[in-house]
Amino acid sequence: MTTEATLPTTSSALGVRQVWTRARGVTLAVVLLLTAAVVIAVIRSDSKHGALDPRSVDPYGSRAVAELLAADGVSTRTVGTLDQALTAAGPDTTVLVTVPDLLTRSQQTRLRKALDGSGGRTVLLAPGSASVERLVPDVTADPATSDVSARDPRCDLPAARRAGPADTGGLRYTTTHLGADACYPSQRLATLLRVPDSTGDGDTVVLGAPDILFNERLDKQGNASLALQLLGSRPHLVWYLPSLSDSSATGAGGEQDFMDLLPSGWLWGTLQLFIAAALAALWRARRFGPLVPERLPVAIRASETVEGRARLYRKANARDRAATALLSATRTRLAPLVGVPVSQAHTPEALLPALSAHLHGDGQALRTLLFGPPPGDDKALVSLTDQLDALEREVRRP
Numbered sequence: 001m002t003t004e005a006t007l008p009t010t011s012s013a014l015g016v017r018q019v020w021t022r023a024r025g026v027t028l029a030v031v032l033l034l035t036a037a038v039v040i041a042v043i044r045s046d047s048k049h050g051a052l053d054p055r056s057v058d059p060y061g062s063r064a065v066a067e068l069l070a071a072d073g074v075s076t077r078t079v080g081t082l083d084q085a086l087t088a089a090g091p092d093t094t095v096l097v098t099v100p101d102l103l104t105r106s107q108q109t110r111l112r113k114a115l116d117g118s119g120g121r122t123v124l125l126a127p128g129s130a131s132v133e134r135l136v137p138d139v140t141a142d143p144a145t146s147d148v149s150a151r152d153p154r155c156d157l158p159a160a161r162r163a164g165p166a167d168t169g170g171l172r173y174t175t176t177h178l179g180a181d182a183c184y185p186s187q188r189l190a191t192l193l194r195v196p197d198s199t200g201d202g203d204t205v206v207l208g209a210p211d212i213l214f215n216e217r218l219d220k221q222g223n224a225s226l227a228l229q230l231l232g233s234r235p236h237l238v239w240y241l242p243s244l245s246d247s248s249a250t251g252a253g254g255e256q257d258f259m260d261l262l263p264s265g266w267l268w269g270t271l272q273l274f275i276a277a278a279l280a281a282l283w284r285a286r287r288f289g290p291l292v293p294e295r296l297p298v299a300i301r302a303s304e305t306v307e308g309r310a311r312l313y314r315k316a317n318a319r320d321r322a323a324t325a326l327l328s329a330t331r332t333r334l335a336p337l338v339g340v341p342v343s344q345a346h347t348p349e350a351l352l353p354a355l356s357a358h359l360h361g362d363g364q365a366l367r368t369l370l371f372g373p374p375p376g377d378d379k380a381l382v383s384l385t386d387q388l389d390a391l392e393r394e395v396r397r398p
Helices: 016-047 063-071 082-088 105-115 129-135 158-163 223-231 266-284 302-315 319-337 348-359 363-371 378-396
Strands: 075-079 093-097 121-125 139-151 166-175 181-186 189-196 203-207 236-240
Touching: 016 266, 063 075, 063 223, 075 082, 082 093, 082 105, 082 236, 093 223, 105 129, 121 129, 129 139, 139 181, 139 189, 158 181, 158 223, 166 181, 166 203, 166 223, 302 319, 319 348, 319 363, 319 378, 348 363, 348 378, 363 378
Parallel strands: 075 236, 093 121, 093 236, 121 203
Antiparallel strands: 139 166, 166 189, 181 189, 189 203
C-alpha cells in the first residue's frame, strides 16, 4: 500500500488570522476613537442640557435672565421656528437668536430682510464668519477665537459703560460701519459689536460668546447688567431657539440645498479627517529596507526543478518556449567546444561554420536543427531533444 504525501498548498490570499493581525491596530484605534466620541457627546449633552433656554435652570440655561427681565416688565416669548420669530418681531421687540450658525442660508436671508429696518433690536450670539456676513452688513468675523474672561468695555455704548467689566470673548468682529460701537476688545478686535440699522431706530448686537446669559455666570462681573440692558431695551423679547426640525429650513422650491444641510465648519472637519487618514497611512505603510538573504528551509534537487518546469510547459502547451530553452542551452554549451565565444553562440554565421568544420557534416542540417522552427507536437519536441543530445555527444567525442 502506497501513500502520497500531501503538500501544503501555497496561496497569495491572506487568511483570517493574517488579516486580523494586520488590521487589529487600526480597528482598535477606530474603536477607541468612537468610544471617546460617544463619551464626550454624553458628557457635553448632560452638562449643557437646555443651554440658553430661558426655561432651564441648569448651569448653562438662562432662566435667571428671563426672571430678571420679567421683574423689569419685559415679556419673554420662547419660539422654535423662524416663522414664529418673524411674526412676533416689531419696533417694540428684541429678537434674540441663540444659535445663528444653525440657520440655513435661506433662513438667514429671510431673517435679515425681515428685521432690517423694522425698528427693533436683533441680538446674535456668536455667529460665525459665513453667518455674520449674511446677517449683518459690513461685519466680518476673525477666524481666531479668544478666551472668555472679564474685559473692560472701552467704548461709548451706554449699556456697556454702565455694566462695566463683563465676561466676554469667543469670536471677535470688525466692521466698516461708521456708526458702530465696538466694545470689550480682545487684541484690538471687538467681542461685542452694535451696528445701527441703515433705516429706522433699530440696531443689531453681535456677541462673541453667550456666557453672560448663563445661569452660572450671571452673578459674575457686570454680566447681569449687560444682559438686562441688551435684552431689555424693548418691552417684548422673542427668544429664538433655532432647530433642525424647522420647516422653514427648506428653500423656495421646497427642498433644502445640500450646502444648507452641512453644518458650519464642515470644510475644516474634512481637512482634519484627511490629515488623520494620511498619518494613519504613513503609520501603517510598509517600510522596505535592504534585501536580506534567507536560507531556504529545504534543498530542492535540480532534477525536480527541471521536471516541475517541464510540467508547467506541458500544461500550458508551450512547446515553442520549451524548444527555445533547449536550443539556447545547447548552443551555449557547444560554442566553447568549437572555439566560438559564448557571446556569439546564438549567431548562425559564427557557430555553424565552426560546427561543420569540427564534425565534417552538412551545414544546412545543423542550421535546421539548431536554428530551425519550433516543433509542432510533443513527439517532435522529444525527437528534437534526442537529436540535440546526440549532437552534443558527437561534439564532445575525442
